[in-house]
Amino acid sequence: MLRRNRLDQDLDEELRAHLEMRAADNAAAGMPPEESRYEAQKRFGNTALLKEDTRNVDIIGWLDEAVRDFRHALRVLQRSPGFTAVAVLTLALGIGANTAIFSVVNSVLIRPLPYGDPAGLVMVWETDSLHPNPHNTVSPPNFLDWQSRNTVFSGMIYIFDERDNLTGNGDPQEVVVQDVSVNFFPLLGVNLLLGPGFTPENGQAGHDNVVILAYGIWKERFAGDPAIVGKSIVLNGHPQTVVGVAPQNFQWFIKDGSLTGAKPQMWSPFVFPQGWSDHNGMGRFMTVAARLKPGATYSQAQAQMTAIGSQLEREYPDADGHWGVNVVPLGDYLSGELRPALLVLFGAVACVLLIACANVSSLLLARAASREREMAIRTAIGASRWRIARQLLIESLLLAVIGGGIGVSLAVWGTNALLGASPKNLLDLTAISVNLRVLTFAVAATLFAGLLFGFLPSYISAHSRISETLKEGGRGSSSAKSRAFARNAFVVAQLALALILLTGSGLLIRSFVRLIGVNPGFEADHVLTFKVSLPRHKYGKDPTCLAFFQQLLARINAVPGVRSATMESFPPLSSLGAATAVHVLSQPSLAVSDLPVASVRVVGPDYFRTMNIPLLAGRFFNAQELAEEKHVTMINQAFADKYLHGENPLGQKAAIYMKSLSEKEIQPSEIIGVVGDVHQIGLDTAPEPAVYWPHPELVMSAMTVLVRTEGDPLALVSTARDELQKLDPELPMAAVVTMDQLLADSFSRARFTMLLLGIFAAVALLLASVGIYGLIAYSVTQRTQELGIRIALGAQRSDVFRLVLSQGTRLTLLGVSIGVFAALALSRLLATLLFSVSPSDPLTFAGVAGLLAIVALLACFIPARRATRVDPIVALRYE
């Protein structure tokens, strides 16, 4: 396009000059000025047509030339298959890795969310200024007040999830149901695949027995029945009418707000019962989202919600003291966790591409030197500088396009490999594909790379002086000097970039080693875990529930191969749990919201022995305490350290605000023992203060059963299921997994990031060492004559060796030092991904700098050895 414009302008000017000269001559011959112009114009005839004729000639000619250059470039590349293969592979690696990572970045950070006008959606969380957690769930009364007092949202929705028991149409199955406000789908702007959805009437008590199915369960459990709408299903023993099916790409899974930790399989409207507007009677357990009114900004919403939060704080100091409101755009929230890791990876692959470009550029420079005579001769017979530069650029672009093509195929394969290697729940499996936007990116990366690595060699070649070149045979000329400088600079840059990547992966590896070295606080191997949730309609009474689990554990304990079986309300490392205020009675009493907070874990018999959690003081629960409510509790070390400050915990009484928020209604529990800390949320999170209750103190209907086995835990799954179904054939066995697997999952993200960055760093190391090897090998070839003379004049082999090696050493030292400084500046970006390793960890820096230096010097070693074997006779005859 640019070129066409320039041609047009040139032509215009040329024709105008002609007209003006003719008019001037006419005037000189005595014609009146107007007539002289007119005559000149007349002779020209149809200017537009003339211009078009001439321009066509120009453009066809230009295209012709381009095709000729292209053919020539193809021939040139075919003539040196070795060079072509190395360059194409290097580029394919760089472009492929970039495309693969971009496709992930695209689907996680760029692609629009599957909601109508997703930019207007925000999450609204509560925040507790005493226990910093920006994403705390919301209490129903606060939701109601937010809804009635705000003017910035066009609507608000609430969500909380639970596991329900689906029976009928086949085996009983535990399903995750999100209880939502009736405006859930309209507010998210989602059109259902089937059915009318919830009506406003479903938002009234007694009319809420309807469900909308997720696409997956509709396909699997109901065989994609197109007439499902209007049919009835049975949830927890109650019939529910299906009023819709959600589209395939729809999902709503907000990890911080989920009580089940799993994606929903159906949605049901939930109507607040009487009493849920009472601020002092309700806990915080709901996820809240809202849609901004048209024109309202997110910061206006934050400002207003903060104001409403302070009003509530004053009005209900007991429930809402030091609680505030945090408004987060939905897109930011959803990509928040992955964003730092993805941006680091994207930066890393961009570095790999730069190294690849520097490498190919270096190769081209070496080749350009040997083709200098060809270029000089072409210039001598009339080729313009632009012609020569263009021909070399077309060669570069051709290389880039071939490399890019292979790279995209690599990326398609690599994206699948990436998904295979990525931990589940980290990436959304169905959402990533190589689509149009990814291809556009690949094409742009290819062209960018082609121009980047092609520019300097073309520029230098186009500006070389013919006479010098022809005289000196291509050595010692000014262009040879600028080439040598450029090649040195490229090698230094490659080494520096490689050092940055090596530092990044070194830090992640150190951090990972620290992470897997963390003692989880329990013994994870040979433990099978699965979840049992008792439906309320059948097991609503506490004694029934207690008795059921006691029988279940007794049955499983009797199975051969089982060492011991126990249970817990929420398994370790699941990042699920309940927490509440605890008042140790020996300490002054405070408002509920000012009391210390501890997580509450309900456990079965032999829990600590089965999990191998050490007893630090006192005793375990006895059989009586495990059979009926005796008001006893055990605490962990973190609780003792943080809240008891060295007082003896044993015998102290604590009011645990679980069943009520009013201390008068709470029967305090006596602390009978202290156990070691367990990493409940993840290995990278410090253990929180916790209190343990035996099951009778807080009868929960959903428990995770933990079975320590002699052999492979998974071998016991079917026996355990048989025992469960002997007790109740309608009960599903959910979330079956070994504790080892849970542990592995908990650091799978760290491992994944480390693995990818490690691969990129290895590629960078390889390319950079190939780069420095190529440079030294080339310079040895160039200096064969000189080295031969030195040897002939009596230089020792070791002198020659040192001479060659010193060139490589200088470049390596320079590259490594620049790299260290750059890495020091950049490694801060990794801070959020690191666990107990400083971004400027001296050991890592020293280690990777040493590694890179050794590898680079080894790469120089080979050509240096070759230099010592130069035969002076052969060398002098050279050329």
Place this chain on the structure above:
Amino acid sequence: MRKPKNDLLQGTLALLVLKTLVRGPLHGYGITLHIQMVSKDFLRVEEGSLYPALHRMEQDGWVSAEWGLSENNRRARYYQLTAKGRKQLAEEEKNWERLTEAVAHVLEFA
């Protein structure tokens, strides 16, 4: 392409232009003036044919072009004969001679 009435014989224009440029670099207008003057106003070069022809000759490498200043300081594009162009001119001259000879023979014979 359209054909003006008094268009020169196909190929002749190239010959005339190349020959004109033997005297040195010249712009398009100069070429038309020179041909008109030397042929004593008998041959008139149409601008509509001249410029496409000049650009084609440039692409074929017979002439090279460069921006320069005209006698009265106006920017104009100057065309110059290349080595290839000289060879082409010799060829064209030979062809022309053969053609006129052949035409003359036909005329004599009739």
